[in-house]
Amino acid sequence: MRRVPCGCGGEGDIWLVLLDLVVCGMFLRNVDHGARSGAWTCREAPQLYHVRQIDAGQGKVVARTSSNYVYFLSGSSWYRLGSTTLKHVSVGPAGIWGVDTSNRVHKYVAGNFVQSSGLSMQQVDAGGDGQIVGITPSSYSTYCLRSSLALAYRAGSLSWSSLSRTMRYYSCGPLYGCWGVDSRSQVYVTQRITPTSCGATGWTQVPGLTMRMVEVGTDGNVFGVTANGSVYQRVGISHARPQGTAWVSVSMCMPISHLSYDLGQLWVVTNSGMLLQCSH
Template sequence: MSLRTVILLISCLLGTNLAMDCREVPGKLKQIDAGLGQVFGVNENDRVYTLYGGSWTQLPGALKHVTVGPSGVWGVNKNNQIYKLVGGGWVQVGGSMKQVDAGGHQFVVGVNMTNNVYCMGRYASVRYRGPGSPAPWNMLPGHLMYYSCGPNGCWGVNSAQDIYMRKWVTPAACEDNTDWQLISGKLAMIEVGTDGSVYGVDAVGDVYRRDGITAANPAGIDWIYESPCTKSKHVSYDAGHLWVITKDNRILDCVV
């Protein structure tokens, strides 16, 4: 355990301000995603919400996972059917996924129930408008249970909670450059912000941030422990705010 980790843990116990500056947001969610100034989430009943004017607005439909990014708003339902938000309504996309991510540079990625990894390039993802639009999913080598992309690369975790990343994934050919780099550490989920920031949650609910990420070194240097002073299960970062879902589905907005 690093000295910084010890200091943060003591800060939480004493209630000092050395830990992250977090405020609880009204409502309960099981999953949240933030990008391009927008925040979306789903609750335990698969109701879909977006944060608008400081309060949650319910959207039509039912999803177990939702994502927002440069290629739009996407989600999957309890039957692993894929949807994209088009003109205020959800249109179904061909394929089957348990988790999708729209944080790449206008391309979409996801994993299915057998942990196969897929991506859809920029041309198809941005222009998808419903049945009749092309929806070519390209399968990548390897297996992951969670996959997320940003401007400098893509990150994922497998069923053993090993962490992998792919550098310099191009939006037009997101299936290319398929060499996976093993990253030290263990995480249960991982999210890449639209600015390239990488955050994750481990099996016990601790939050970590990848330090040292640059365009020249997209894998970064090390994991930095972050403390919202509660155990977490899901995080998403955008525009200086880390959105945290706690183990009991409370929502925290942490300024980082």
């Protein structure tokens, strides 16, 4: 793996990141410490500039930059994974998966991403209980790859099982099911996808805010990003009430374009491509 200490790029983008650093620093200094005691406190994550997408799961963190290369965080350093460029990457119990700009599905195997054949996907998510879920381009149909196939896959064709809902963004967790956002930015949750068969329970619409994306953590925590870049956490989630009870605002110093959550750490990407790491 190639170590990348900063991921630096064009001067114009660097100035945007530096501006974000200044604004975020002023924000954190001006917020009363007592008021933040029960909230999220953010700091600059290990440096990887021009981040466009982030995913965290099972203690691992992967990110995609504007160059479409994928990086893996080890300690405080980022390492490039292989030479394949991807537009979306996800990490979870079934490994590291992604899709390229031609909507071909890849899995990270033996030091590089291996391209599969079969259905095209615009996004895949590896955060479930061993299964992989994906969304096809154009029709936005949802599909599931059974855990036995996902875990054993090394090369060749993938056999996907259809799910009964269209989505624009899709994320799963091993505890309380999968969450998705449809073409109207409405949020839905399904209580359970059986990883061995890809059988799913019915979908429930989550009332309240509309979202551009939602992400589910390994422990069942759910976070969403609205169209204007605001961040919210869904609270009150349980086996009896997988849709939760309310959206709670998570204050951020800048508009956010993407996020992910794992093991108490909230990873957020600002519109300029700066990466923040937040915790309670």
